[in-house]
Amino acid sequence: MPSGRLKVPAPIVAVISWLVPGAGYLLLGQVARGLTIGITILLLFVAGLLIGGVHVVDPPTFIRGHNVFNALLQKPWYIGQFFSGAVGLISGWIGPSQPASHARVADIATLYTAVAGMLNLMAIIDCSYRASVAEDDGKGT
Amino acid sequence: MSGSLVNLIVAWTPFVQPIPGIWNYWPWLMVPLCAGVAIVWKSIKCHEMKRVPLEATVIFLTMIGGLVASAVGLWLLERMVVN
Numbered sequence: 416m417p418s419g420r421l422k423v424p425a426p427i428v429a430v431i432s433w434l435v436p437g438a439g440y441l442l443l444g445q446v447a448r449g450l451t452i453g454i455t456i457l458l459l460f461v462a463g464l465l466i467g468g469v470h471v472v473d474p475p476t477f478i479r480g481h482n483v484f485n486a487l488l489q490k491p492w493y494i495g496q497f498f499s500g501a502v503g504l505i506s507g508w509i510g511p512s513q514p515a516s517h518a519r520v521a522d523i524a525t526l527y528t529a530v531a532g533m534l535n536l537m538a539i540i541d542c543s544y545r546a547s548v549a550e551d552d553g554k555g556t
Numbered sequence: 557m558s559g560s561l562v563n564l565i566v567a568w569t570p571f572v573q574p575i576p577g578i579w580n581y582w583p584w585l586m587v588p589l590c591a592g593v594a595i596v597w598k599s600i601k602c603h604e605m606k607r608v609p610l611e612a613t614v615i616f617l618t619m620i621g622g623l624v625a626s627a628v629g630l631w632l633l634e635r636m637v638v639n
Contacts, residue, residue, distance in 0.1 A: 447605045452596050459592040466578060466585065469571050516574040519582045524574070527589060534596040541600045 422550060429543035434500045436535045439542035443549065452538050460499050460531035464506060467516040467524020472496050472506035495529030498536040503528070590619040 423442045432439025437453020440446075463471060474493045475486040487494065496503045506528075516524065564576035578585070594616035598608045 448599055451599045451605070451608065455592050455595045455599075459589065462588065464571050465575055467574050513572050518579065520574045520579050523582055523585050527585075530589060530593065534593065537600055538596065 423546055425543040425546040425550065428546040429539050432539045432542050433498065433535065436500055436531075436538060439539065439546070443542060443545055445542075445545075452534075456499065456531050456535050456538070457502065459534070460502055460506075460528050463524045463527030463531065466527060467521050468513060469506050469510045470513045470515045471521055471524040472503060472510040472528055473515075474507040474511070492525050492529045495532040495536075496525075498532035498539070499528065500535060503532055586623060587620065590623070591616050594619065 428439040428442055431442060435453065436456040437449040437451075440449030440452065443449075472493070473490060474497075475490040477483055477486050493507065496507065515521070561577050568576050591612075594612040595608070598612040598615060599605070602608050602611055
């Protein structure tokens with residue numbers, strides 16, 4: 416990282432990268448990497464919504480007194496979709512009220528959205544690692 | 557394109573209903589998914605971004621080749637079991 420660039424703490428980079436895919440890299444000054452990863456992840460997520468409709472993002476219902484883990488296990492694909500950030504949260508808020516798609520279309524659309532989220536999780540881990548390395552380099556010099 | 561499919565497309569509400577007619581071509585939907593995975597994976601792994609197009613193409617073709625080989629293998633197995 417060039418000297419003089421703003422040093423951003425790794426947890427903040429991770430949160431920003433989760434909210435907006437690729438934005439963590441932009442904070443670190445890696446514009447090409449951030450745009451490539453962000454646009455690709457968002458395209459995959461939006462393609463999933465187009466293929467199957469927004470109902471494919473269907474968050475589990477958490478009921479007070481019931482086991483949270485069991486609720487998650489009933490709709491495990493939402494774990495992947497959750498990691499796609501703000502777009503996943505908004506889709507999860509809108510989705511359950513929309514008509515559901517079925518069969519292979521719903522499966523493929525769920526796969527697209529969940530894979531987009533899991534790819535964003537990899538990007539979150541990578542850019543927060545890069546941010547922590549940059550912090551350590553800054554301390555060492 | 558048949559008239560009924562045209563009617564379906566005209567009546568389609570994006571993001572609410574599935575894309576009309578896409579269910580007939582669902583195996584082809586693996587291609588853009590594999591391309592997306594290859595691009596993001598190699599963008600994370602490559603030290604220099606200029607290496608991404610070549611390396612992502614290689615891993616994309618590897619994934620598609622693996623899927624096709626798996627499909628052919630399973631089809632042959634199914635043929636052997638049925639016959």
